[in-house]
Amino acid sequence: EVQLVESGGGLVQPGGSLRLSCVASGFTISNNYMNWVRQAPGKGLEWVSVIYNDGSTRYADSVKGRFTISRDNSRNTLYLQMNSLRTEDTAVYYCVRGSSWYDYWGQGALVTVSS
Amino acid sequence: DIEMTQSPSSLSAAVGDRGTITCRASQRISTYLNWYQQKPGKAPKLLINAASNLQSGVPSRFSGSGSGTDFTLTISSLQPEDFATYYCQQSYSTPYTFGQGTKLEI
Numbered sequence: 001e002v003q004l005v006e007s008g009g010g011l012v013q014p015g016g017s018l019r020l021s022c023v024a025s026g027f028t029i030s031n032n033y034m035n036w037v038r039q040a041p042g043k044g045l046e047w048v049s050v051i052y053n054d055g056s057t058r059y060a061d062s063v064k065g066r067f068t069i070s071r072d073n074s075r076n077t078l079y080l081q082m083n084s085l086r087t088e089d090t091a092v093y094y095c096v097r098g099s100s101w102y103d104y105w106g107q108g109a110l111v112t113v114s115s
Numbered sequence: 116d117i118e119m120t121q122s123p124s125s126l127s128a129a130v131g132d133r134g135t136i137t138c139r140a141s142q143r144i145s146t147y148l149n150w151y152q153q154k155p156g157k158a159p160k161l162l163i164n165a166a167s168n169l170q171s172g173v174p175s176r177f178s179g180s181g182s183g184t185d186f187t188l189t190i191s192s193l194q195p196e197d198f199a200t201y202y203c204q205q206s207y208s209t210p211y212t213f214g215q216g217t218k219l220e221i
Binding site: 046058100102 | 147149151157158159160164165170202204206209210211212213214215216
């Protein structure tokens with residue numbers, strides 16, 4: 001069974017940092033495109049970042065230069081390092097598998113950026 | 116970026132009604148269009164990919180159609196568990212953008 005379990009969310013002050021983790025089971029993340037998608041409270045879905053099976057990465061303009069996506073193949077775990085956080089980064093962050101469509105989603109990790 | 120616009124933003128309907136949600140892309144995207152269902156407090160669930168391909172386990176009352184810039188999600192006979200928010204997403208070019216969502220309410 002495919003499962004994605006996020007952790008690492010919490011409350012952080014503006015300008016602070018946080019790292020999200022996503023442990024995958026039932027498949028190998030290095031053979032798949034893995035994404036982070038976020039949803040601000042009461043708002044729609046926004047793609048944040050992707051790491052391709054070849055290890056290359058891409059970012060939404062809104063997070064470029066501040067967020068870094070990575071993976072640990074030995075742990076089958078995806079990460080999102082978030083630096084210089086802003087209030088507008090407050091959202092539930094989902095770990096998502098998929099290339100042209102997103103077929104498996106984690107339960108989400110809430111990140112709140114507030115003073 | 117490709118902009119995706121859904122209509123309506125909210126839809127009130129009754130059990131047994133036919134529900135129709137439309138999604139328009141700001142440029143032609145062939146059939147690179149996916150539909151997701153999201154219930155409160157839950158992650159989105161993929162319903163349809165490539166405009167009309169129903170995911171395994173999704174009831175056959177759901178169907179998708181369209182190509183180019185205009186797409187439709189149809190629920191033939193609404194069931195209580197179908198009341199949720201629906202999102203379209205284009206996967207024609209990165210960043211893969213979503214529509215703003217359509218809330219289907221009783």
